[in-house]
Amino acid sequence: MILSDTDRKILHRLQSNLPLVSRPFLELSKELGIDEETIIERIRFMIDKKFVRRLAPIINTQAMGREATLAAIKVPEDRIDEVGAIINEYSGVSHNYLRKGKNKHIPYNMWFTMSAKDDEELKSRLKEIEERTGLTVRSMPTTKKFKIGVRFKIY
Amino acid sequence: MTNKKEDIDVKLIKHIQEGLPITKTPYEDIGQALGMSEEEVIQRLKSLLEAGKIRRLAASIAHRKIGINANAMCVWKVPKERVDEVGKIMASFEEVTHCYERPTYPDWEYNVFTMIHGYTDAECEAVIQAIKEKTGLNDYVILYSERELKKVGVRI
Numbered sequence: 001m002i003l004s005d006t007d008r009k010i011l012h013r014l015q016s017n018l019p020l021v022s023r024p025f026l027e028l029s030k031e032l033g034i035d036e037e038t039i040i041e042r043i044r045f046m047i048d049k050k051f052v053r054r055l056a057p058i059i060n061t062q063a064m065g066r067e068a069t070l071a072a073i074k075v076p077e078d079r080i081d082e083v084g085a086i087i088n089e090y091s092g093v094s095h096n097y098l099r100k101g102k103n104k105h106i107p108y109n110m111w112f113t114m115s116a117k118d119d120e121e122l123k124s125r126l127k128e129i130e131e132r133t134g135l136t137v138r139s140m141p142t143t144k145k146f147k148i149g150v151r152f153k154i155y
Numbered sequence: 156m157t158n159k160k161e162d163i164d165v166k167l168i169k170h171i172q173e174g175l176p177i178t179k180t181p182y183e184d185i186g187q188a189l190g191m192s193e194e195e196v197i198q199r200l201k202s203l204l205e206a207g208k209i210r211r212l213a214a215s216i217a218h219r220k221i222g223i224n225a226n227a228m229c230v231w232k233v234p235k236e237r238v239d240e241v242g243k244i245m246a247s248f249e250e251v252t253h254c255y256e257r258p259t260y261p262d263w264e265y266n267v268f269t270m271i272h273g274y275t276d277a278e279c280e281a282v283i284q285a286i287k288e289k290t291g292l293n294d295y296v297i298l299y300s301e302r303e304l305k306k307v308g309v310r311i
Contacts, residue, residue, distance in 0.1 A: 003221065011221070014214035017204070020197045023179055036179065043177050053215040054174035057200070063208045070257065070268070084304040096305040099228060099298040106296055107262045111228070112305070138263065144238065144256035147246035148210070 003051060006034055010042050014055060061115045067122045068115035069141040072108035073133075083110065083133050090125055092116050108138060163191075164208070167199055175212075223272055225299075227279040229286075230265035232294040238267060241290050245269050250282045265296060 003011065009032055019027040025043075029036045046052045061068045075083045080098065087096055087110070096112035116122035126137045167189065176184045182200075183193040203209040218226070233241050238256050245267070246254045253270040269286070273279040276299070283297060 008221075011214065011216065015216065016211070016213060018175070018212045020182070020201055020204075020212070022182065022193060022197075024181065025179065040177055040179065047174070047177065050217055051220050053217055055177065055214045056172050056174050056212070057168055057203070057209040058211045058213060058215070059168065059172065060207055060210050063206065072263075088305045093305060094307055095303075097300040098302040098304065100301050102297040102299055104296045106298065110304070111298075138260055140257040140263075140268075142255045142257060144242065146242035146254035146256075147251060148253050148255075 003046070006038070007042050007046060007051075010034065010039055011046065011051070014043070014052070018055065066115045066117055067119045067141070068113060069122060069126075069139045070111065070113050071126060072138045072140065073110045073112075073129075073135050074108045075110045075133075075135060079133075080110070083135065086132050087112055087129060090114060090129075092122075092125065164199060164203060167196065168203070168209070218272060223274055225271075225273045225276045225279045227271045227273075227276070227283070228298040228300075229269045229271060229279075229283050230296050230298065231267040231269070231292055232265050233267045233292060235266075237290075241292065242267060244289050245286055248282055248286065250279065251286075265294075 010028075013028060013032060018024045021027055023036070025039045026036045028034075028039055032039070034042075043052065043055065047054065073083070073087075084096060084098075087093055092115045094113050094115065096110065098109055099111050100106075100109065114122065114125060116125055123139075126139055129135075130137050167185070170189055171185060175181045178184055180193070182196040186193045186196045189196075200209070200212060204212065231241070231245075242254055242256065245251055248271075250271050250273055251269050252272050253268070255268045256266055257268055259266050271279045271282050273282070280297070283295070287293065287295070
């Protein structure tokens, strides 16, 4: 299934803030030259077909008082599903990827981000994962941010 | 007083974090569900954005589904005194969606992390090449994701 140029135009714009006015999609229709009904219909379509995960606030965990980290763990090949399932059980885990170094070997293969209501809860959950899996978890919380803003070039 | 305000903000975020209603008047509809006026919903969202508690009120895109299939995490070994300078250069690339400094370990000496998204691996690697040229850095590892085990947005 391929998105139309109209869909892509809407999608591109939706990566930036939705106007905080009574009729936000009417506002977008003026910007994009696409009528309000069409915009609403296409957004519903793209959500329904899962091109768009959701149109929602993107939460800054730290500003909301939460603590977060990127964690890495070396998981034996034959335990990937089991360990992945344990980690993914935690609601604070927003993503979890298996990664491999392309130009160099790296010591960890599973990478996940976890947030918790405070540092204490974060540390205790990571410790719990270590206990439940018998593996060492390396926590790499951000010490400095240069950029955070997932917007994609859509063409 | 402050706590009460925050409680209402949390209630508002929890109500909309799975998605705004896609209707002509989404803020009015949210207000109706929560027993507040459209104006209050708009004002609260404005304040949350201004305070940086919400980064954006925007679409989260299933990037793989629209063809942005390559997602390279490139980690760099950067001398401490060059982190600021180099971080800014890396962040200036449109394809670099995240750029962070993180702690090192005895078996892990890469301290600057960049996430690069592109339509192809080649596109990501061209960006990495450009970063190398602009910064003069040579010690890096490209980590491609082999499997997505979980991917959801951050929730409170």
